[in-house]
Amino acid sequence: MGLLEITPKRLAFYAFWASTNIALFVYGFFKQKNDPGLTLLNSIGGSVWSSRGAGLAMCYTCTCLLVPVCRNLIAVLRTTPIRHIMDFDDNIYFHKCAAYANLFWTMVHVNAHYQNFFMVELKLFSALPFRAWQIHYTMWGGVTGHIMLVIMFLMHTSAKIEVRRRKFEVFWITHHLYFFYYFLLFFHGYGCFVKTGTGQCRPYSNFFYTAPVFVLYFLERCLREYRARQFTALIKVVFHPGNTMELQFEKPSFKYKPGQYLFINIPDVSKLEWHPFTITSTPEEGFVSIHIRIVGDWTRKASQLLGGYQNAKVLPTIRVDGPYGAPAEDFYNYSVGVLVGAGIGVTPSASLLKSVWYRYYRKAPMKLKKVYFFWINRDKEAFEWFHSLLATLEESVPTSFLEIHVYLTGKLSVDDIQNIVLNNDDEVDPLTELKTRCHYGRPSWDKIFASVGAANNSFGASEVGVFYCGPNPLAETLRSACRQAKSNGGTKFVFRKEKF
Secondary structure (H helix, E strand, O other): OOOOOOOHHHHHHHHHHHHHHHHHHHHHHHHHHOOHHHHHHHOOOHHHHHHHHHHHHHHHHHHHHHHHHOHHHHHHHOOOHHHHOOOHHHHHHHHHHHHHHHHHHHHHHHHHHHHHHHHHHHHOOOOOOOOHHHHHHOOHHHHHHHHHHHHHHHHHHHOOHHHHHHOHHHHHHHHOOHHHHHHHHHOOOOOOOOEOOOOOEOOOOOHHHHHHHHHHHHHHHHHHHHHHOOOOEEEEEEEEOOOEEEEEEEOOOOOOOOOOEEEEEOOOOOOOOOEEEEEOOOHHHOOEEEEEEOOOHHHHHHHHHHHOOOOOOOOOOOEEEEEEOOHHHHHHHOOEEEEEEEHHHHHHHHHHHHHHHHHHHHOOOOOOOEEEEEEEEOOHHHHHOOHHHHHHHHHHOOOOOEEEEEEEOOOOOHHHHHHHHHHOOOOOOOOOOOOOOEEEOOOOHHHHHHHHHHHHHHHOOOEEEEEEEOOHHHHHHHHHHHHHHHHHOOOEEEEEEOOO
16 A cells, blocks of 8 residues: 555545544543543643543554454455455555554653653642652553553664565564563553542553453464464475575465465574465465575575475475465456566466466356466566466467466577577567567556456456556556556556565
């Protein structure tokens, strides 16, 4: 979900999110201000009212933080009618929204309290039996609050994309401080600092809605751990050109659909790191496969480890958690589908194309009437990853049902250019060895979608599903082309992007 893309559903989300946050702040603000039993505390002024309002809004955002990362809950909700109202593809975006809102209200809450402590010394020096420093460092509210602040600093700074890519374990460890953060949150109000003149407590009892969601997320993590420990056998490791490796494994308890993704852990590489990868196999194959591009520290270590086991009978232990839902699950809900993969982003398309082949071969009933597949690569070696799959599809599935288009955007060597010139009249493309001719340069999406829209009239479909996995810049180009195509004709192009 991009911040700059404005749609009716997105506007509704922003309006709901902003209004609920502001409403809770205003409610907490005036509930404190208008309480006749808190006259002494209210004499401090607006800072105490602000601290209470911000604290209430902060607990709301703490609750919302956990819901979108309950992966199993999201996977179940994807199969319900709620998916037409809520966009579950953007669950991580909502998690980030809640995190930033939580950070904002925390800053308001903390700054207001520091002003409260100053005003306590200034106005209530003789009225209270304790000093401001005691509130800070000896009472439940001050002690837990300062520790939570340190935890938040660690979690937010390590969540930056630069840290996640280079030092994933730092991100993983600091994010798992959430358990201590919520534990401290539940006891933040213990001792009840906000009391009336007669000693009666005035809590907001935020834990009544924060605690159940925390328990839900804790059970979610227990379920993940249980599933990850089910029997899994790595049966084959294949190294492909283009710095890519394929892992094939068997897990009887693993039931998945084409286009879904999983998390994998290799204890011999790192006991802590879990990485998401799209499943490239289809259930009919009898095993599960994933393709991994060797680009980061973890993938390099994994390739070095597994490279020594290529001919071994016993392969290293792996742990697998999943499967989890993805936009590609909805592929068969459209009469016309467009699959776009950029580089290793072809993986969900590979799974769906295998599924298409099985269904077409068996003449299984399906709503799908036409499939367009586009694969854009910078390196020509990448086309070898799924060469056998594409060659099989070309032989067995007619172009009236499946069109394959491959694009090369990288530079060619002199030898490659000479090879193309000399063998251009062959039955297969001299570069990819497919019947489909390779295009050079970037696709013109406006022209492509205009052509798809014109051909779509023969299928009587009002919508075309566009499913993409790959870098964000191309995602924005495709999203813009989908909007443009919709405004130029009657066909609606629904853009769906893979997100982890």
